[in-house]
Amino acid sequence: AQSVTQLDSQVPVFEEAPVELRCNYSSSVSVYLFWYVQYPNQGLQLLLKYLSGSTLVESINGFEAEFNKSQTSFHLRKPSVHISDTAEYFCAVSSNFGNEKLTFGTGTRLTIIP
Amino acid sequence: KAGVTQTPRYLIKTRGQQVTLSCSPISGHRSVSWYQQTPGQGLQFLFEYFSETQRNKGNFPGRFSGRQFSNSRSEMNVSTLELGDSALYLCASREKGPYGYTFGSGTRLTVV
Numbered sequence: 001a002q003s004v005t006q007l008d009s010q011v012p013v014f015e016e017a018p019v020e021l022r023c024n025y026s027s028s029v030s031v032y033l034f035w036y037v038q039y040p041n042q043g044l045q046l047l048l049k050y051l052s053g054s055t056l057v058e059s060i061n062g063f064e065a066e067f068n069k070s071q072t073s074f075h076l077r078k079p080s081v082h083i084s085d086t087a088e089y090f091c092a093v094s095s096n097f098g099n100e101k102l103t104f105g106t107g108t109r110l111t112i113i114p
Numbered sequence: 115k116a117g118v119t120q121t122p123r124y125l126i127k128t129r130g131q132q133v134t135l136s137c138s139p140i141s142g143h144r145s146v147s148w149y150q151q152t153p154g155q156g157l158q159f160l161f162e163y164f165s166e167t168q169r170n171k172g173n174f175p176g177r178f179s180g181r182q183f184s185n186s187r188s189e190m191n192v193s194t195l196e197l198g199d200s201a202l203y204l205c206a207s208r209e210k211g212p213y214g215y216t217f218g219s220g221t222r223l224t225v226v
Contacts, residue, residue, distance in 0.1 A: 034214055043118075043204055043217035090157065101147065101170050102206075102215065104157040 002027040002093045006105035013081050014113045021076040021108045023065075023091030033074040034092040034102065035065055044090065050074060051096075086112045116140065118218035120205050126224045132193040135221045139186050139207030145169075146188040147215060148180060151202040160203075163188055195225045 003026045013019045025031065032051050036044040048059040055067040065076045074091060091105040119138040127133050139146050148160040159172040163182035180190040186207070192199055202222050206215035 036217075041219075043120075043219045044206075044215075046214045046216065049214050101159045101162060101172070102149075102157075103159070106156045 002031060002095065002103045004091050004093050004103055004105035006091055006108050008108050009106065010109045010111065012111045012113055015083060016080050018079050019077065019081050019085075019110065021089050021091075021110065023074045023076065023105060025072050025074065025091070025093045027072075027093060027095065030096045031093045032096050032100075033065075033067060034094075035059075035063070035074070035076050036090045036092060036104075038088045038090065038107075040087075047076075047089070081110070081112050083112050083114065085110060118205055118207050118216050120203075120218035120221050122221060123219065124222050124224075126226060127195050129195055129197060129225055131195050132191060133195060133223060134189055134191045135203055135205075135223070137188045137190075137205030137207075137218060139188070139205075140216055143207035143209055143216070144186050145208050145210065146182055146186060147206045147208075148188070148190050149204045149206065150174075151204060151220070152200070157204075160190065192223075197225050199223065200225045 005024045007022045034049045035047040037047050038044050048057045050057050050067045058064045063078045088107045088109045090107045092102040094100045094102050121136045145164045147162040151157050161180050162170040166182045177193045182188045202220045204220045206217045208215045
């Protein structure tokens with residue numbers, strides 16, 4: 001079984017400042033890792049994913065995340081945030097064989113302060 | 115490519131009633147999963163279907179059931195609704211393999 005911990009339920013950040021949203025996971029097997037974003041009254045959108053290979057993965061809108069196996073972490077970062085980044089961000093994990101259901105963290109609400 | 119379509123978007127039901135929610139996956143996606151999202155419990159896995167077979171089931175009571183049709187469209191049913199069933203129900207589809215799920219906009223169910 002897997003579990004995901006998102007340490008910060010809310011993160012306020014000034015516009016154009018950097019941000020890091022923390023995610024730690026626990027699993028007895030190898031995993032795939034995902035970050036999803038949810039805007040108000042919408043479903044989840046896949047932001048980026050780590051499957052294998054390079055531990056640094058990037059999204060098209062400037063976010064990046066780094067898989068750290070020794071620290072069982074997959075933190076999400078952006079060097080300069082915009083008002084449009086205001087949303088809730090969910091880290092998720094699935095095993096990389098067999099049961100591939102997603103196990104989600106509790107989410108981090110990112111608020112951008114103008 | 116059209117995205118994952120869930121209908122209806124909003125639903126209000128009375129305790130004790132039953133409800134059926136519908137999900138049309140992205141064309142070509144044969145796997146459909148359902149998740150329940152509530153403020154208290156967060157996102158919880160309900161079940162996954164692949165080629166009309168339930169492959170995996172979460173820890174929900176038997177009142178929650180689902181099925182998948184030959185065209186990959188899926189429905190979930192909740193019988194004998196309780197107030198605690200009020201939630202956003204999200205459907206997600208994916209191609210075979212670890213490519214990540216594509217979620218629909220969800221059905222917001224309110225039980226009164």
